[in-house]
Amino acid sequence: MATMTDNSAAPSTNETPAVVLSVRNLSTSFRTDRGVVNAVSDVSFDLHRGESVGLVGESGCGKSVTSKSIMRLLPDHITRYGTESQIRLDGENLLSYSEKQMRVLRGDRIAMIFQEPMTALNPVFTIGWQLDEALKYHTKLNRRQRKARVIELLDMVEIPNPDRRYQEYPHQLSGGMRQRVVIAMALACEPEILIADEPATALDVTIQAQILRLMKNLQERSGTAILLITHDLGVVAQTCDRVVVMYAGQVVEQASVRDLFHNPAHPYSKALLESIPQSGRKEKGKRLATIDGIVPSLLDMPKACRFADRCDYRQDLCTTDLPQVTDDGNGRSVRCHYPVGQSSSTGSGS
Ligand SMILES: Nc1ncnc2c1ncn2[C@@H]1O[C@H](COP(=O)(O)OP(=O)(O)O)[C@@H](O)[C@H]1O
Ligand SMILES: [Mg+2]
Known part of the structure; x- marks a missing residue:
């Protein structure tokens, strides 16, 4: 468009x-x-x-x-x-x-992104888990579909190796990568x-x-x-x-x-x-x-x-x-x- x-x-x-x-x-x-x-x-x-x-x-x-x-x-x-x-x-x-x-x-x-990505991320859960939760809450996708969608979202926000990142914790990512994850989360439900x-x-x-x-x-x-x-x-x-x-x-x-x-x-x-x-x-x-x-x-x-x-x-x-x-x-x-x-x-x- x-x-x-x-x-x-x-x-x-x-x-x-x-x-x-x-x-x-x-x-x-x-x-x-x-x-x-x-x-x-x-x-x-x-x-x-x-x-x-x-x-x-x-x-x-x-x-x-x-x-x-x-x-x-x-x-x-x-x-x-x-x-x-x-x-x-x-x-x-x-x-x-x-x-x-x-x-x-x-x-x-309505989704919101804050200055500090850690406001939106929980340090004790993996990136994949947190994105999955967002989809679980707001969509009817099943487990497999959600996993595919999470990978797709991470890819969309240009995070390299989304399969690997899926299993990582927020502290393993740079500030810029974390904010990308937050954007992915914000956009998950369009x-x-x-x-x-x-x-x-x-x-x-x-x-x-x-x-x-x-x-x-x-x-x-x-x-x-x-x-x-x-x-x-x-x-x-x-x-x-x-x-x-x-x-x-x-x-x-x-x-x-x-x-x-x-x-x-x-x-x-x-x-x-x-x-x-x-x-x-x-x-x-x-x-x-x-x-x-x-x-x-x-x-x-x-x-x-x-x-x-x-x-x-x-x-x-x-x-x-x-x-x-x-x-x-x-x-x-x-x-x-x-x-x-x-x-x-x-x-x-x-
Ligand atoms: N929870 C609060 N209690 C009292 N004052 C607040 C509270 N939140 C914001 N303010 C005051 O409201 C004003 C506007 O703040 P804010 O909207 O955060 O400004 P900014 O334009 O920098 O984002 C500031 O003077 C701030 O101190
Ligand atoms: Mg402000």
């Missing part, structure tokens, strides 16, 4: 693939000793079939909390979701699901949605590139929608169709990768882009450089624009009123009183 990107030279298409996941007004807070931490505030975005969406922003801005809210992996006793919050999968709101219902979904229709939270960040740069290419290839074959969480805009440029930019728990901009890189509308997006050396070039340490100023505390958010203190374009309104999200109806939205003009260019080679 061809990639469903819309960031090629073609003009915007009318036939957008179906929405598979719809996050609406997601607010997630935690009760802590220090008070209520509002980690995610009023976040909305869609994921369409077969597309890759990058979720970016500095550390602590709420990316992982957003993904764990979708997977319902946050500690129930301290986590609260806003009353308006919805996470819709085929029209059903996952926030109203029981843990039992979620368990059926997880790894079946999920509609794959959420990858910094899947390659812990790996060295060449292995990172391999892992991301692998995910992309597998996606092109399966049509799985990917939500790729990363702080690395270079990764987004190389692997995603669209991008959702978060700042201090809110989505500040959504755009196609092309629009965001060539014409960022939110001053924060612009600052992020300017903080990477040369987009499109793979360099070590190409991370989001920090932007001057500090992020407001999640315990006490200003009612105004959360980025105002650090913003080069700040005007009076920005320090008094919370900007609402404006949407151009073409998949582009921004939460800013004074979006950056159309003439700006980041100089990113295309």
